[in-house]
Amino acid sequence: MSDSSDWGVPGTGPEIYERVFVPAMLGPWAKRGLTIAGPQPGEQVLDVACGTGALTRLLARAVGSGGHVFGLDLNPDMLAVARRLPVNQVDWRDGSAGALPFEDAAPAPCRSRMNPSMSFAAPLG
Numbered sequence: 859m860s861d862s863s864d865w866g867v868p869g870t871g872p873e874i875y876e877r878v879f880v881p882a883m884l885g886p887w888a889k890r891g892l893t894i895a896g897p898q899p900g901e902q903v904l905d906v907a908c909g910t911g912a913l914t915r916l917l918a919r920a921v922g923s924g925g926h927v928f929g930l931d932l933n934p935d936m937l938a939v940a941r942r943l944p945v946n947q948v949d950w951r952d953g954s955a956g957a958l959p960f961e962d963a964a965p966a967p968c969r970s971r972m973n974p975s976m977s978f979a980a981p982l983g
């Protein structure tokens with residue numbers, strides 16, 4: 859991946875996404891998603907299509923040390939940026955919403971209606 863955008867902004871696409879688009883746009887959406895989802899302390903939560911983790915980080919804070927958050931995305935470059943940022947209680951997983959990589963170890967209860975860009979009609983489990 860290029861280390862500079864076509865319009866001269868330094869960084870890879872995912873880095874620019876996190877540095878520019880999250881503060882300007884996705885961050886406020888993530889806060890709204892958090893409010894709608896209302897994750898509780900101690901819960902396990904799955905953030906589908908987590909990208910660089912704007913919402914995932916808020917979820918981790920909300921569920922606290924007794925909870926756990928899975929951030930799933932099919933773009934390894936987005937996950938690479940997510941993994942570099944400091945946050946506890948998050949497992950970053952490479953994978954697709956169409957084939958969740960959990961099998962018998964799926965987080966339960968699990969919510970997936972909190973992603974600003976990819977919403978599901980109902981919780982997964």
Ligand SMILES: C[S@@+](CC[C@H](N)C(=O)[O-])C[C@H]1O[C@@H](n2cnc3c(N)ncnc32)[C@H](O)[C@@H]1O
Nearest residue numbers: 884907908909912931932933936953954955975
């Ligand atoms: C616009 S970004 C949003 C990221 C994050 N939800 C946020 O609010 O910042 C869309 C993300 O969806 C991911 N994505 C698209 N289709 C997906 C799928 N089928 N399974 C998992 N992730 C997917 C992309 O890789 C990308 O990181």
